[in-house]
Amino acid sequence: MEKRVTFRGWLLPLCLIAPQVIISAVFFFYPAGQAIWQSLFIPDPFGLSMQYVGLGNFEYLLSDKFYRASFVTTAVFSVLVTLASMIPALFLAVLADRLIKGSGVYRTLLIWPYAVAPAVAGVLWLFMFNTRVGVVSWYLGQLGYDWNHVLNGNEAMGLVVVASAWGRISYNFLFFFAALQSVPRSVIEAAAIDGAHFWRRFFGIVLPLITPTAFFLLVVNVVYAFFETFGVIHTITGGGPQQTTTILVYKVFSDGFVGQDLGSSSAQSVILLIVVGLLTVLQFKFVEKRVHY
Amino acid sequence: MRKFLLGAIAATTALSPIAASAQTEIQFWHAFTGRLGELVAAQVEEFNASQSDFTVVASHKGNYSETLNAGIAAFRAGEQPHVLMVFEVGTATMMAAEGAIKPVYEVMAESGAEFDPDAYIGAVKGYYTTTDGQMLSLPFNSSTPVLWVNRDAMEAAGVDPDTDLSTWQKVDEVLEQLKAGGEDCPLVTAWQSWIHLENLSAYHDVPFATRDNGFAGLDTELALNGEAQVAHLAKMGEWAKDGKFIYTGRRNEGGANFRGGECALFTESSAGYAGIKAEAEFDFDVRPLPYWEGVGNAPQNTIIGGASLWVMQGHEAEEYKGVGEFLSFLSSTPVQAKWHQDTGYLPITAAAGDATREAGFYEANPGTDVAVKQMTANEPTANSKGIRLGSFDQIRGIIDEELEAIWAGDKTAQEAMDSAKERGDALLRRFEQANK
Numbered sequence: 001m002e003k004r005v006t007f008r009g010w011l012l013p014l015c016l017i018a019p020q021v022i023i024s025a026v027f028f029f030y031p032a033g034q035a036i037w038q039s040l041f042i043p044d045p046f047g048l049s050m051q052y053v054g055l056g057n058f059e060y061l062l063s064d065k066f067y068r069a070s071f072v073t074t075a076v077f078s079v080l081v082t083l084a085s086m087i088p089a090l091f092l093a094v095l096a097d098r099l100i101k102g103s104g105v106y107r108t109l110l111i112w113p114y115a116v117a118p119a120v121a122g123v124l125w126l127f128m129f130n131t132r133v134g135v136v137s138w139y140l141g142q143l144g145y146d147w148n149h150v151l152n153g154n155e156a157m158g159l160v161v162v163a164s165a166w167g168r169i170s171y172n173f174l175f176f177f178a179a180l181q182s183v184p185r186s187v188i189e190a191a192a193i194d195g196a197h198f199w200r201r202f203f204g205i206v207l208p209l210i211t212p213t214a215f216f217l218l219v220v221n222v223v224y225a226f227f228e229t230f231g232v233i234h235t236i237t238g239g240g241p242q243q244t245t246t247i248l249v250y251k252v253f254s255d256g257f258v259g260q261d262l263g264s265s266s267a268q269s270v271i272l273l274i275v276v277g278l279l280t281v282l283q284f285k286f287v288e289k290r291v292h293y
Numbered sequence: 294m295r296k297f298l299l300g301a302i303a304a305t306t307a308l309s310p311i312a313a314s315a316q317t318e319i320q321f322w323h324a325f326t327g328r329l330g331e332l333v334a335a336q337v338e339e340f341n342a343s344q345s346d347f348t349v350v351a352s353h354k355g356n357y358s359e360t361l362n363a364g365i366a367a368f369r370a371g372e373q374p375h376v377l378m379v380f381e382v383g384t385a386t387m388m389a390a391e392g393a394i395k396p397v398y399e400v401m402a403e404s405g406a407e408f409d410p411d412a413y414i415g416a417v418k419g420y421y422t423t424t425d426g427q428m429l430s431l432p433f434n435s436s437t438p439v440l441w442v443n444r445d446a447m448e449a450a451g452v453d454p455d456t457d458l459s460t461w462q463k464v465d466e467v468l469e470q471l472k473a474g475g476e477d478c479p480l481v482t483a484w485q486s487w488i489h490l491e492n493l494s495a496y497h498d499v500p501f502a503t504r505d506n507g508f509a510g511l512d513t514e515l516a517l518n519g520e521a522q523v524a525h526l527a528k529m530g531e532w533a534k535d536g537k538f539i540y541t542g543r544r545n546e547g548g549a550n551f552r553g554g555e556c557a558l559f560t561e562s563s564a565g566y567a568g569i570k571a572e573a574e575f576d577f578d579v580r581p582l583p584y585w586e587g588v589g590n591a592p593q594n595t596i597i598g599g600a601s602l603w604v605m606q607g608h609e610a611e612e613y614k615g616v617g618e619f620l621s622f623l624s625s626t627p628v629q630a631k632w633h634q635d636t637g638y639l640p641i642t643a644a645a646g647d648a649t650r651e652a653g654f655y656e657a658n659p660g661t662d663v664a665v666k667q668m669t670a671n672e673p674t675a676n677s678k679g680i681r682l683g684s685f686d687q688i689r690g691i692i693d694e695e696l697e698a699i700w701a702g703d704k705t706a707q708e709a710m711d712s713a714k715e716r717g718d719a720l721l722r723r724f725e726q727a728n729k
Contacts, residue, residue, distance in 0.1 A: 046393040241697040259687035
């Protein structure tokens with residue numbers, strides 16, 4: 001038996017959804033439409049002239065081996081950021097959930113990093129790992145490890161992943177913590193009486209019950225890694241060394257705003273739009289099947 | 294929707310306070326902060342006080358790239374400033390935008406302000422003039438790379454601080470001695486592409502790009518994989534491998550290391566003077582940029598970096614008259630001489646250089662004239678007039694990446710420069726197509 005509210009007439013429902021529709025139209029559909037339109041042209045930076053090139057921008061991009069490599073970089077980066085931000089968050093949330101005293105303080109402290117803007121977080125990590133004056137790289141040097149992320153691609157990737165995931169752990173923690181709190185105590189207690197130890201209870205009962213949250217976080221974190229990590233990459237590596245940290249969205253920026261090549265930049269945002277759309281569809285189709293609501 | 298937006302904009306504009314004066318306002322967008330920002334503000338204030346017809350309003354719009362972007366975005370919205378500061382790398386972008394800019398020689402001719410194109414130093418002016426010698430933008434801040442020496446570090450490593458460093462051959466020997474003397478950071482650089490490729494090419498009179506480094510047309514191709522460039526970078530790669538050259542980053546990160554006293558030699562812009570003088574707690578001096586003895590026509594002359602002022606289209610004739618007056622004021626000898634002495638930037642007119650010499654500044658501050666001499670030693674050739682490439686900011690990014698591959702030992706100098714040429718040429722063709 002479904003409960004459903006029905007409206008008489010169409011004016012009121014229209015008014016109710018209008019704000020959302022207008023916001024979507026102005027801030028999403030209009031710019032997206034513009035990007036698709038512009039991706040068919042090569043304009044000069046000042047908008048004085050435009051040449052229609054059809055799919056020429058896409059051809060140019062897809063034949064560029066650095067652009068294709070950027071897909072792999074983005075995939076590696078997104079997977080690492082998602083894992084590095086979700087697993088520690090879940091672990092911390094489980095610990096916090098078991099605390100009896102002082103959980104409020106613990107919680108508050110864990111949420112703080114979320115308030116730090118990505119660009120600021122980037123600068124923070126950059127200072128710690130600066131090859132000449134960084135605290136961490138100095139200690140690593142004492143241990144005999146020569147940290148140099150300006151030349152070593154793997155170290156650069158590691159650094160941007162950690163810097164991007166760090167603030168995100170707080171956000172994920174908050175959601176995991178709320179989800180854990182909502183797991184019914186009676187179920188867990190029943191399992192405990194049956195002799196199931198903590199990890200058995202965790203994997204058998206708690207984890208399946210929080211999968212909707214985990215799924216939601218998966219989608220949100222992948223989108224975060226794709227789009228919002230720009231500030232971190234811009235401040236720490238600028239996409240280098242040798243393009244090892246140039247993810248797709250960073251390339252949109254550097255081609256559009258450094259290179260003034262708006263045609264290529266628009267074509268890239270269209271490709272990005274398609275990739276993220278596909279990814280979300282895939283997630284809903286396959287991952288969601290394993291989610292229990 | 295559009296009407297509504299226009300209405301909203303009109304309403305907010307009407308509400309904003311407008312200074313009640315008959316003075317014509319001139320908008321000037323620049324990229325300077327800190328000490329340089331204060332000096333620009335002082336110049337503007339002095340101009341405003343010197344006459345009563347025009348008011349120049351200076352606004353800071355972020356770093357060089359951001360200022361250029363702000364200017365472009367403003368032009369697209371029909372809100373462009375009168376005068377826009379554009380770094381040397383953006384020169385080709387501005388030149389190609391014929392409908393967006395008003396060449397300086399035209400502005401000066403129409404405004405009737407005092408303007409003598411021959412008063413400007415050739416090597417500075419050359420970067421911003423057409424092939425037939427017409428000045429398109431007014432050089433504002435120009436510098437050129439020099440070699441900074443930490444004399445205390447040299448001494449500590451047992452090397453005579455007065456030793457000859459005029460050629461890279463000699464520097465090579467000194468680096469060996471520094472390393473042997475226990476110096477951890479014998480050589481560090483800033484702006485690697487600008488100094489070790491662009492200037493290296495000009496200094497040895499070899500092309501960086503075909504078609505007179507792009508001055509003669511948009512159908513230019515990179516020529517940075519030539520023999521002279523590859524030999525230099527191969528040597529630097531060796532130094533990097535032996536720990537004689539320390540790579541710190543793509544911009545001027547190395548400045549912190551040098552000013553902190555960590556490094557012995559530092560290739561950096563002459564405009565590093567203000568910072569080094571303020572921070573260095575060691576004895577330092579300035580030497581001309583080294584060259585390879587026997588390669589090309591070295592030493593030819595080095596080229597400039599920095600920014601120039603572009604006048605944008607779409608304003609009233611009366612306003613352009615004010616722009617002309619302002620540019621003429623900026624070029625005047627006292628203003629230029631003061632700017633040169635305060636900042637370490639080159640004087641843009643010969644008269645300003647002479648005035649500085651007569652005032653005894655070079656004697657009181659030894660080494661401050663090295664850059665001027667290095668720039669003006671010879672009449673610039675087609676290879677040393679400057680570089681004018683579209684998408685140059687991005688091409689520099691590509692060069693940075695390829696240079697990093699050399700420093701890391703992933704590629705040989707030849708492989709890296711061949712790859713830089715291939716990737717850079719693709720961008721040049723895009724630019725050519727966009728500006729047909």
